[in-house]
Amino acid sequence: MKRYRFLITGVCVTAVALVATACASSAPKKKSTDASGNKVFVVGYSQSNNAEPYRAQLNIQLRYFMKQYKNLKLLPITDAHQSSATQVGQVQNFIQQNVDVLIVSPNEPDPLSAPVQAACAKNIPVIILDRSVNTDCYKSFIGGDNVAAGKQAGELAVKDLPDGGNVVELQGILSDQPQIDRDKGFREAIAANPKIHIIQHREAKWLKESATPIMQQWLQQGQKIDLVYAENDPMALGAYLAAAAAHKEKDIKFIGTDGLAIPDGGIRAVQQGQLSGTFIYPTCAQEAAATAEAIVTGKTVEHHQTLEVTPVTPQNAADLYAKYDDARFGSG
Amino acid sequence: MTTDVQTTTPSSPPTDQLDSASRLRRSLSLLGSLQGYIGLVLIVLVGIITKGQIFWNQQNLTQAIGAFSSRGILAVGETLVILTAGIDLSVGSILGLGSMVSALLLARHGLSPFAILPISMAVGALCGFCNGIGTAWLKIQSFVVTLAMLNVIRGIDRQLSDNVSVGTQIVTSNGTLTKNSHAFQAFGTPGHNVLSGVNLPFVGKAGIYYPVLALIVVVIVFQLLLSKSKLGRHIYAVGGNPTAARLSGVNVTAVTITVFTLCGLLAGFAGPIDAAYNASADPLAGTSYELDAIAAVVIGGASLSGGRGSVVGTFVGALILTLLDNVLGLNSISDNAQLIIKGLIVIAAVVIQRPDFFRSVVSAVRRIPIPTRARQSTSTPEES
Numbered sequence: 001m002k003r004y005r006f007l008i009t010g011v012c013v014t015a016v017a018l019v020a021t022a023c024a025s026s027a028p029k030k031k032s033t034d035a036s037g038n039k040v041f042v043v044g045y046s047q048s049n050n051a052e053p054y055r056a057q058l059n060i061q062l063r064y065f066m067k068q069y070k071n072l073k074l075l076p077i078t079d080a081h082q083s084s085a086t087q088v089g090q091v092q093n094f095i096q097q098n099v100d101v102l103i104v105s106p107n108e109p110d111p112l113s114a115p116v117q118a119a120c121a122k123n124i125p126v127i128i129l130d131r132s133v134n135t136d137c138y139k140s141f142i143g144g145d146n147v148a149a150g151k152q153a154g155e156l157a158v159k160d161l162p163d164g165g166n167v168v169e170l171q172g173i174l175s176d177q178p179q180i181d182r183d184k185g186f187r188e189a190i191a192a193n194p195k196i197h198i199i200q201h202r203e204a205k206w207l208k209e210s211a212t213p214i215m216q217q218w219l220q221q222g223q224k225i226d227l228v229y230a231e232n233d234p235m236a237l238g239a240y241l242a243a244a245a246a247h248k249e250k251d252i253k254f255i256g257t258d259g260l261a262i263p264d265g266g267i268r269a270v271q272q273g274q275l276s277g278t279f280i281y282p283t284c285a286q287e288a289a290a291t292a293e294a295i296v297t298g299k300t301v302e303h304h305q306t307l308e309v310t311p312v313t314p315q316n317a318a319d320l321y322a323k324y325d326d327a328r329f330g331s332g
Numbered sequence: 333m334t335t336d337v338q339t340t341t342p343s344s345p346p347t348d349q350l351d352s353a354s355r356l357r358r359s360l361s362l363l364g365s366l367q368g369y370i371g372l373v374l375i376v377l378v379g380i381i382t383k384g385q386i387f388w389n390q391q392n393l394t395q396a397i398g399a400f401s402s403r404g405i406l407a408v409g410e411t412l413v414i415l416t417a418g419i420d421l422s423v424g425s426i427l428g429l430g431s432m433v434s435a436l437l438l439a440r441h442g443l444s445p446f447a448i449l450p451i452s453m454a455v456g457a458l459c460g461f462c463n464g465i466g467t468a469w470l471k472i473q474s475f476v477v478t479l480a481m482l483n484v485i486r487g488i489d490r491q492l493s494d495n496v497s498v499g500t501q502i503v504t505s506n507g508t509l510t511k512n513s514h515a516f517q518a519f520g521t522p523g524h525n526v527l528s529g530v531n532l533p534f535v536g537k538a539g540i541y542y543p544v545l546a547l548i549v550v551v552i553v554f555q556l557l558l559s560k561s562k563l564g565r566h567i568y569a570v571g572g573n574p575t576a577a578r579l580s581g582v583n584v585t586a587v588t589i590t591v592f593t594l595c596g597l598l599a600g601f602a603g604p605i606d607a608a609y610n611a612s613a614d615p616l617a618g619t620s621y622e623l624d625a626i627a628a629v630v631i632g633g634a635s636l637s638g639g640r641g642s643v644v645g646t647f648v649g650a651l652i653l654t655l656l657d658n659v660l661g662l663n664s665i666s667d668n669a670q671l672i673i674k675g676l677i678v679i680a681a682v683v684i685q686r687p688d689f690f691r692s693v694v695s696a697v698r699r700i701p702i703p704t705r706a707r708q709s710t711s712t713p714e715e716s
Contacts, residue, residue: 050490050495051490051495051615051616052495053495053496053497053615055495056494056495056496056615057496059495060494174667174668200664202661202667203667207614208610208612208614209606209609209610209614209617212399212522212609212610213395213396213399213657213658213661214661216392216395216399216522217392217395217658217661217662220386220391220392220395220662221386221662221664222386234497234614237611237612238610241521241522241523241610241611242522244522244523245521245522245523245524246523247523262496262497263439263498263499264496264497264498264499264612272503
């Protein structure tokens, strides 16, 4: 029995080792020219966390838009699993491979600043997506504006509640910067109508499963709720589920944010009348690919690009869904 | 006079005093026998005092227990593993995989819920079996095996889903839900009950919320398994003293593998509940649920070193966690204060429920110098 155990462990270890070598040898080598002899530039992209739907969408779109440029080749996207230490190592790997363009979605500003500076020192052009770093040496920063996303949601709330009313707010993780910004923008905008009051606000950690019981508790308390503002779509849909169970979904308006074009996302929910509106927070993928192309072809790029937030309404939802459709980009 | 006191002290008046002391002691030991429930009772009392009807009504309690149901089911499985002195950190991931498998089978293959549930349970049981093999056969510590499996299973889950959540409310072209999707809601989409129309005790014809029903049935079945079956006795034996268990003829390897498989099976059973509750399966569903499950087990009085604990205790632990959350939420306590209060109350609950807590209180009461007071009180009237 003991010998079998040893044998099986040995077989497993060998298999894992073989697979690992196979993977390593099949990893794409940096090529300087393609079949027709044109120069091909290698792009490395370090993602902070694949597991967030917004970032999964970003990855899919980036692969798609990179394919549009024949002279760009995107290496397999690395996933830091929300760990800055992992991401530092992955960025250093890209620097070792001497990529032509490095794109980074920093997990946190402080730990990622040093490797970004190291890339700059080796003359690798760096594009920073969405979150900041504490250095200015990058070629271009591309990001959305969360305060604007919150503000537009607030403006929609003011429009939805012309006579004022009671608003509840579902917040993401309280210390997250997008939460702080969206909350700030929303409160600024609803100040336009002093008859709108935020009667409750709670942290639902961006999660649908946390939003549902919180909304159930609010409904249980018996206060009249006219509108739910959630800082992302899953929380808005979680609150919707709770309201639907109490047959109050028709009396309450729901506003989300993110507007992902996936079957389970916010755009579809607006189309189906569950949300009264959501706001597409830009993934920056299209702009990142265009900026990478501009850099390698020697064009000048803007140092700081702030992208617009697109409001999703029942009128434009179908068109926007088609435009951003997940399926169009494929899942490869 | 001194002789008087000496003769009277042990006789009639002090017995009165001793009576009240022993009554106090007796009521304390009565409390002691119910101590597993004291934390729960206190939380329910706080809920009723602060919120009355808003807290103590069937709808609110159903919602509160329903929100915790999938974690409660994980905790039942976790109880079995902890009783054998092991730990399973992968239950949250298994639940996530079960939830994703259920949603995919529904959304992509249009399977009926009756087919989805056993498949999800089989997937969970397979994951649990791997944990068992790693622990019992490869002799890796369960903490390490299940920590590794936590990542492996989460990776499979995320790969299956492409990191995109999968909705379970599939709409046909005319805007209604498909038949199977409609049926799937019975697994726990808020507001959808099972057995409605049947006259049931307590709830009448409104039906019963499946996550609550499922949790209660699982608790009863596994409590009976532990207390009445041979496997149950073997589980306690393995956790209490594995060497003694082996010497008395218990197949420790088989028991360990069975326990992990059952734990995985239950996590797979909870998968569709989680998917239905959220009306979607998220690739991250169930993340850190293992901590809630382990917390429920330990608050319920189980020992992490094995051999002590019960499924009913775990159920009480789960109720404490979810009702505490509910009471704090209904009272609109701020988020940061909630974290502090929850942590402190969990510590308090564990201390109160400790088996020797009331014994030590009783002996402290005994040590209170009642006889001295008795002597003084008896001597005063005589002196006057």
